Amino acid sequence: MKLTKDQLMAALFLAPSLLLIAIFVYGFIGWTGWVSVSNWNSLMPDMSFAGLKNYLYLFGDYRFQAGIRNTIFFTVLFILSVIVLGLSLAILLDQTKKGNAVFRNIFLFPMALSFVVTGVVWQWLLHPSTGFNRFLQVFGIQPKWYTDTNILAGFQWGSIEFGLPVAIIAVVIAAVWQMTGFSLAMYVAGLTGIDEELREAARIDGATEFQIYRKVILPMLTPITMSVIIIMAHISLKIFDLIYAMTGSGANFVTDVPGVYMFETTFRGNYYANGAAIAMIMLILVAVFIVPYLIHSRRGTS
Amino acid sequence: MAIRRIIKYAVLIILALFFLTPIYVMLITSVKPLSEVSLSEMWSLPSAIDFSSYSEAFTQLAPNMMNSLYLVIPATLLSAILGAMNGYVLSKWRFKGSEVIFTMILFGMFIPYQSILIPLIQFLNSINLYNSLGGLIFTHVVYGLPITTLMFRNFYANIPESMIEAAKVDGASFVKIFRLIILPLSITGFVVVAIWQFTNIWNEFLFAVTITNNNTQPVMVALQNLSGSQIVQWNVQMAGALLAALPTLLVYIFLGKYFVRGLLAGSVKG
Numbered sequence: 187m188k189l190t191k192d193q194l195m196a197a198l199f200l201a202p203s204l205l206l207i208a209i210f211v212y213g214f215i216g217w218t219g220w221v222s223v224s225n226w227n228s229l230m231p232d233m234s235f236a237g238l239k240n241y242l243y244l245f246g247d248y249r250f251q252a253g254i255r256n257t258i259f260f261t262v263l264f265i266l267s268v269i270v271l272g273l274s275l276a277i278l279l280d281q282t283k284k285g286n287a288v289f290r291n292i293f294l295f296p297m298a299l300s301f302v303v304t305g306v307v308w309q310w311l312l313h314p315s316t317g318f319n320r321f322l323q324v325f326g327i328q329p330k331w332y333t334d335t336n337i338l339a340g341f342q343w344g345s346i347e348f349g350l351p352v353a354i355i356a357v358v359i360a361a362v363w364q365m366t367g368f369s370l371a372m373y374v375a376g377l378t379g380i381d382e383e384l385r386e387a388a389r390i391d392g393a394t395e396f397q398i399y400r401k402v403i404l405p406m407l408t409p410i411t412m413s414v415i416i417i418m419a420h421i422s423l424k425i426f427d428l429i430y431a432m433t434g435s436g437a438n439f440v441t442d443v444p445g446v447y448m449f450e451t452t453f454r455g456n457y458y459a460n461g462a463a464i465a466m467i468m469l470i471l472v473a474v475f476i477v478p479y480l481i482h483s484r485r486g487t488s
Numbered sequence: 489m490a491i492r493r494i495i496k497y498a499v500l501i502i503l504a505l506f507f508l509t510p511i512y513v514m515l516i517t518s519v520k521p522l523s524e525v526s527l528s529e530m531w532s533l534p535s536a537i538d539f540s541s542y543s544e545a546f547t548q549l550a551p552n553m554m555n556s557l558y559l560v561i562p563a564t565l566l567s568a569i570l571g572a573m574n575g576y577v578l579s580k581w582r583f584k585g586s587e588v589i590f591t592m593i594l595f596g597m598f599i600p601y602q603s604i605l606i607p608l609i610q611f612l613n614s615i616n617l618y619n620s621l622g623g624l625i626f627t628h629v630v631y632g633l634p635i636t637t638l639m640f641r642n643f644y645a646n647i648p649e650s651m652i653e654a655a656k657v658d659g660a661s662f663v664k665i666f667r668l669i670i671l672p673l674s675i676t677g678f679v680v681v682a683i684w685q686f687t688n689i690w691n692e693f694l695f696a697v698t699i700t701n702n703n704t705q706p707v708m709v710a711l712q713n714l715s716g717s718q719i720v721q722w723n724v725q726m727a728g729a730l731l732a733a734l735p736t737l738l739v740y741i742f743l744g745k746y747f748v749r750g751l752l753a754g755s756v757k758g
Contacts, residue, residue: 191662192581192661192662193662196581196662199573199574199576199577200573200574200577200578200589203574203593203633203637204589204593206630206633207592207630207634210630211599211631213607214607214608214611215603217607275500278496278499278500279500281496282496282497282500289500291744292508293503293507294740294744295507295737295741297740297747298687298737298739299691299733299737300690300692301691302691302693303732304510305712305715306711306712306725306726306728306729307513307514307726310530310722311513313527315527316528320531363507367751371752375752413755417755420598424601424602426602427693427694427708431693431712431715444602445600445602449602449694452605452606453698464602465602465605466603468600469599469600469602476598477595480594480595481591484587484590484594
């Protein structure tokens with residue numbers, strides 16, 4: 187097949203980016219995978235084959251197990267809160283037309299901030315001896331927030347106590363404050379897309395406002411909820427900056443996550459092979475969510 | 489009905505106040521004189537406005553804000569231009585396998601960057617770009633490609649096919665159509681992509697903290713160092729956080745509409 191001049195130009199337009207993605211995404215993932223099965227756990231690179239030694243080390247490691255536990259609870263609480271709060275706000279704004287641009291802007295602006303800024307501010311707002319505790323002490327409650335080392339409903343699992351780490355709730359609050367705007371914007375866009383005639387028809391059939399939301403509108407928002415879950419899941423599985431800026435790994439690793447562990451063990455401790463193994467596990471966790479989503483949503487649009 | 493409306497607005501107002509709380513604390517703390525900065529007086533207004541914490545935070549952060557500026561401008565421009573080129577081909581010159589290629593590009597947007605960080609640093613080291621702004625610019629251009637390609641592809645998908653066909657019939661070439669039809673229609677697209685990239689690169693932390701050192705650090709790394717330091721006062725931290733957040737906040741306040749469009753475009757479907 188002979189290429190036309192236009193086809194050749196199209197190939198030239200695409201080539202630099204494709205080359206960059208091939209090397210710096212796929213090539214480098216392969217390279218990291220290789221480092222993760224090597225013996226490179228000091229400053230001097232040592233690429234001799236170590237098998238699954240680094241992975242086995244991690245699975246038995248207290249800090250890594252704690253990080254996985256924290257990630258699970260963080261992800262579930264974070265996604266649930268972002269969806270419930272975002273959807274509730276979107277519906278409230280849908281019903282109160284007046285002034286809702288102002289409210290929307292207020293709920294959305296944290297999205298424009300850096301996780302580092304969020305971390306710096308919230309570490310003070312949820313500081314055990316100031317911030318919100320100044321109000322809560324009126325009611326006699328003094329949560330220890332991110333300094334709390336308790337694990338709720340815990341049971342022994344591997345070398346850690348598996349259960350809800352109380353300290354992670356403080357980080358969830360900060361993350362929800364920052365990211366609710368995303369689900370709100372998605373739901374507002376979804377609600378705007380729903381035909382007014384549809385609601386009118388339901389009203390004529392005698393449905394109450396509540397029934398219209400539950401039976402007509404919510405089912406139509408399901409694809410949006412799916413997108414929000416996937417996008418929030420990948421953000422929460424690889425979270426690093428918020429935790430690093432707000433709490434660090436915490437006493438007894440109650441707020442540690444794999445992203446922080448990877449950074450510290452690789453670049454502060456020079457355990458490159460261990461760091462690479464953590465990174466590969468993070469990648470697999472994200473891919474489990476993202477790959478089916480990408481294939482599914484691409485199929486829908488082409 | 490009136491009571492219901494009042495309840496709805498009450499809920500909205502309470503939540504809005506909660507969302508604004510961090511800004512309130514940042515603002516009042518950053519203008520407090522040092523003597524009034526204490527754990528028990530976090531919520532009280534300052535007795536007098538004192539800007540000394542801003543001048544201290546500014547002295548510390550100004551060089552890093554300049555680094556961020558030198559980083560953000562070229563990285564945003566380059567990734568937007570490459571994204572426009574890719575988006576044009578992938579929307580208007582589709583070929584067998586172009587959908588698969590597009591999906592493979594998109595995957596790069598979701599990976600945890602930890603999974604490419606070790607090779608990336610070895611690579612930047614080998615070409616003498618480690619610990620440099622140049623290396624960080626390059627990094628943001630490469631890993632910004634998936635999102636800019638996605639945004640431009642979805643943007644161009646809305647340009648009617650008939651316009652391209654008509655131009656082809658008139659004998660216009662691939663490049664000519666891009667230059668004379670697509671680019672003039674791309675202004676909104678460039679604004680949305682540029683705002684998105686500007687915000688993300690300004691706010692980014694992982695690449696910044698691993699690829700740069702003291703002299704080349706962008707502002708978010710400097711802010712993290714400022715807040716992690718035991719000797720820096722709390723009012724200075726708050727002033728620093730506001731200063732570091734100011735550029736993206738201003739963009740949001742004045743161009744929020746485009747920011748939200750970028751946000752929605754990031755969810756793959758367009």
